[in-house]
Amino acid sequence: MGDDRLALFKQLAGDREPPGERVRELYVIAGRRSAKTQNAAAIAVYLATVGAALEGLTDKLAVGERGTVVLFATDRTQAKIMLGFIAGMIDASPVLSAMVEKRGAEEIHLNNRVSIEVTTSNYRAVRGRAILACIFDELCFLRSESTDAADVEIVRAARPGLATTGGLLIGISSPWAKRGVMYEQYKRHYGQDSDVLVVKGATTQFNPTLDPRVIEEALAEDPEAAKTEWLGEWRDGISSYVDRNVVEGCTRDFPLIVPHQPGHTYTAFVDPSGGSSNPNADEFTLAIGYRDKDNTVVVCGVWARRGSPDETIEAFSKILHDYNVRTVRSDRYAGRFPADSFARHGITLQFTDKNRSQLYIDALPLLFTGRIELPPDPVLANQLCGLERRTGRTGDVIDHPAGAHDDRANAALGLAAHAMAHKAMPKVAVRFCF
Structure with a gap:
């Protein structure tokens, strides 16, 4: 040289x-x-x-x-x-x-x-x-x-x-x-x-x-x-959202899907996608779960599909009906289309007031304290472990890295955040008089 x-x-x-x-x-x-x-x-x-x-x-x-x-x-x-x-x-x-x-x-x-x-x-x-x-x-x-x-x-x-x-x-x-x-x-x-x-x-x-x-x-x-x-x-200013050992500690061994059980009130959250069938495209995801008597959120399952949004919504609506769920929540990113499509199947879609970063922050204490039970879904686990926490001008932003996905993570933690937001049913003493 x-x-x-x-x-x-x-x-x-x-x-x-x-x-x-x-x-x-x-x-x-x-x-x-x-x-x-x-x-x-x-x-x-x-x-x-x-x-x-x-x-x-x-x-x-x-x-x-x-x-x-x-x-x-x-x-x-x-x-x-x-x-x-x-x-x-x-x-x-x-x-x-x-x-x-x-x-x-x-x-x-x-x-x-x-x-x-x-x-x-x-x-x-x-x-x-x-x-x-x-x-x-x-x-x-x-x-x-x-x-x-x-x-x-x-x-x-x-x-x-x-x-x-x-x-x-x-x-x-x-x-x-x-x-x-x-x-x-x-x-x-x-x-x-x-x-x-x-x-x-x-x-x-x-x-x-x-x-x-x-x-x-x-x-x-x-x-x-x-x-x-x-x-x-x-x-x-970039750090991991959660360590793998924390996620693994919150993951049940089996089954992948916990079926509907009487006596539980189920909550559901969806993360819609545009409908591309490309393997690298976002997935349309649905998570369903409930909060048990110990205030632990049990994520019964996370369903993910690519392809036609109408076909996905029809399939997800059947699953929601199986769990007696008539209202599902989502962030506002997807616009009005999924709400109208869900409505045709008897499901009401409600938009959250919080963005995904805020939902992730709300769900973080559940992960750290073990008060969330996750399904043994390796894609979900990898998405959770891959999330990044970035310090910005307006506060912390939690999101997936460039080129990665967080669809299943968003559905599961969005569900968890909303399940914990509901007030627990008060214990009522009932006396029968004859």
Whole structure:
């Protein structure tokens, strides 16, 4: 590197010396619009076509074995964009395009026994395979319905496979909360001379073509958010809503659904959605439960569906009738449509006066004191554990992280908050006179 590039490297790498040989892991913390996805795609193309062979990685493949360069995207839309970049780079070169043996919906197979595969948050994608490189786009924002720590699980699954081939792990992301793989690697290796390289910088340092006025306006509007979005700084004031051990302590072993039982007064809460059938879309959710004599809220079940809202409301109305519930509550986010549709099935939808953050805050004491019984629903548990508490100008905001969902959590805790809001029936002594 020349003097200018060396100075920039030290500025981005915390003043450490450039590594003398290829590092084992690389983490790039950059502001938005830093061309992160394009660079991830370019690295994958280089490694799959030339780099893996130059590094001797393909020499470690067994006879008949195919090596894979795996890229992880935050969702299917991002994966499709990334695969488009990869295909475009390969097709633009007559030499590289001649290497293509087969194309699939998620992968490209090359004639050098290397494949490029783009997937979402699935730790199984790296198990039991010869992995030459793992590249994570927006590592801080990887989410999964099966775990509240997708980044940790996937990186943990990737490292043994990479150790076998000597492959490279690369994480590229805008920063977010001070937790997860990216932040832990930043704390341990930023500015340190080791075989893990961490670089961090503002958007303009990675993409000097961006108009600086965009960043100036963002800083003037919301300095705290803009520092994370554009300056590559970790976000302060973000904490977890509740720990997993608390959620697990409130979760019954079975059954998933507690059927209607005479003698209980049931409460219901819905979180409507727009009706998309896309697996990454929000779910339309319903929670039903009651408050027992010990002032514990029993969440009998959480039902979730995607697709036609009318069909969902018809199905949910039957469930509500089974529990003798004629009034269901919801926040005002969905507007009038679900109220009108529920009314056609004899169900009254009442909007709450509180938003979801306020409902979450009201339900928090129930979780901490164990006065809520949750169904053994792993998606619900992961949504609860994934909720973030952020300090804002107008108070605390509790919401799901970017790219994640909280539909089941909203229904369950909305139900709990309203079940506890009802006054308990007073005990009345009755004397019969004959």
